[in-house]
Amino acid sequence: MQRNQLLLLQRVLFRSCRAVCSLLFILSCMHIVGRPSVLHARSSKQSVPENDYKAAFIYHAARETVWPRYAFRSSTEAFRVGIIGNNDLAQTLKKLVLEKRIHTRPVQVISLSGKERVPDSLHILFIGKKMYSKRHHFIDSLLTEPVLTISDMKEFTRCGGMIGLRLKKKNRVTLNLHSVAQAGLHFDDEFIRLAEITTGISPAYLYNIANLTTFPSHVMNNPDSVFTVGILGKSPFCKKAHKMLVQGKIHQMRIKLIVTSKVKKALRSNMVYISKSEQDTYRGYLQRLHSKQILTVSEIPQFAYNGGFVQFNIRDKRTPLTLNQTAALAGLEFHPKLLEIAHIVVATVTREND
Incomplete structure (x- = not known):
């Protein structure tokens, strides 16, 4: 009492x-x-x-x-x-x-x-x-x-x-x-x-990161195509936020949203957000995704250090991002403005039992 x-x-x-x-x-x-x-x-x-x-x-x-x-x-x-x-x-x-x-x-x-x-x-x-x-x-x-x-x-x-x-x-x-x-x-x-x-991940974070990343030429040079954003795991967004995300454009392309719990479906995406709900299994997902030209993003702690490309540091006021420069091996290039405000690491995908 x-x-x-x-x-x-x-x-x-x-x-x-x-x-x-x-x-x-x-x-x-x-x-x-x-x-x-x-x-x-x-x-x-x-x-x-x-x-x-x-x-x-x-x-x-x-x-x-x-x-x-x-x-x-x-x-x-x-x-x-x-x-x-x-x-x-x-x-x-x-x-x-x-x-x-x-x-x-x-x-x-x-x-x-x-x-x-x-x-x-x-x-x-x-x-x-x-x-x-x-x-x-x-x-x-x-x-x-x-x-x-x-x-x-x-x-x-x-x-x-x-x-x-x-x-x-x-x-x-x-x-x-x-x-x-x-x-x-x-x-x-x-x-x-x-x-x-404004706490937690928001659609704007995904939207901004994608627009400030240069993708391989087969993606960038086809403005009539659709840019696919995959959400792997439990989506942190409500239906209203999903609608907000697809209303915009990424590199002048319309946005298609896929919410799935299966990596196989996520492989069809240009960018994959791995939900915090997948914290125990995300390293296995990265092993499946790392050989593809897919931008992987998450707010899971140590995400970039384990091979993910973009890590949102939600509670960090001064360094909101950690960027993994091995993204270049996947044909991805971060805008200089992102590099200026981010903590930079170089880390490859590790196995779950490492």
């Missing part, structure tokens, strides 16, 4: 601490925007305009993010923020940053309709929820670029976006640290602590 009471007390304290942190974060955003605090707004029965909050959040997030040097062409280059699908927000943000700077740089805000090509010179791109059907297009176009992506659309971080802002949810901010690291960006530790982290 005493133990149950202690566990209950721990839960209450954890929730209280998180609530306080969230409140402090909201208050800091309201301070930036120059409006009364949330507490004051409630007492006077006034609500803070949604775009004011979003503008303040974008500004705050920019201050808590570190960009690599190569993201700027010169020491005097302006900090550029693009807003797609919300012109009112763009105007609000312009007023907010009129006399402010981000990392000592003047700020330019650009309103985009979504029809034009995303400018190369952006440092932040906010994608409005009206652009939900085009989310993959915008995220894909920035896969290797040091651009912080933010959106108020649902499931944004599970699509590969970096920051999700959901004003109607208790946990207002979600982060995809893998996408952030792949872009060469870093968040302040305090910013990470105040947010909800």
Whole structure:
């Protein structure tokens, strides 16, 4: 009984601490925007305009993010923020940053309709929820670029976006640290602590890795073909996530998804994700797959050290990937951006009884 009471007390304290942190974060955003605090707004029965909050959040997030040097062409280059699908927000943000700077740089805000090509010179791109059907297009176009992506659309971080802002949810901010690291960006530790982290493997991880890997010519030179993604073992994704995965394209090819428990079926794939449910048997699977030109990926610990090609380090904020360079023997080549953020190993497939 005493133990149950202690566990209950721990839960209450954890929730209280998180609530306080969230409140402090909201208050800091309201301070930036120059409006009364949330507490004051409630007492006077006034609500803070949604775009004011979003503008303040974008500004705050920019201050808590570190960009690599190569993201700027010169020491005097302006900090550029693009807003797609919300012109009112763009105007609000312009007023907010009129006399402010981000990392000592003047700020330019650009309103985009979504029809034009995303400018190369952006440092932040906010994608409005009206652009939900085009989310993959915008995220894909920035896969290797040091651009912080933010959106108020649902499931944004599970699509590969970096920051999700959901004003109607208790946990207002979600982060995809893998996408952030792949872009060469870093968040302040305090910013990470105040947010909800997208945990576990997400369809975006598979999608991004495949698009940042060069496959043999018979795959790459046939844009009319289908790129097959195999999931070997118990899928970590729900049906909605499966649908999300096949909505995009990999190297301009349509995606076909195979979920199976049999290696023989997985051999038909271009990329095979080996589920964590197969942790006890995956080395045997790798023996069957290693002679094929198939990209093998998993978040199983030591996966790359035992011959797998891509290992997701889910809980590692700084080194999200371990890449096995023996992938080159299978005709696979990783994009330089992946190599920059990954831990590199050279390991061949070992037998299960080794």
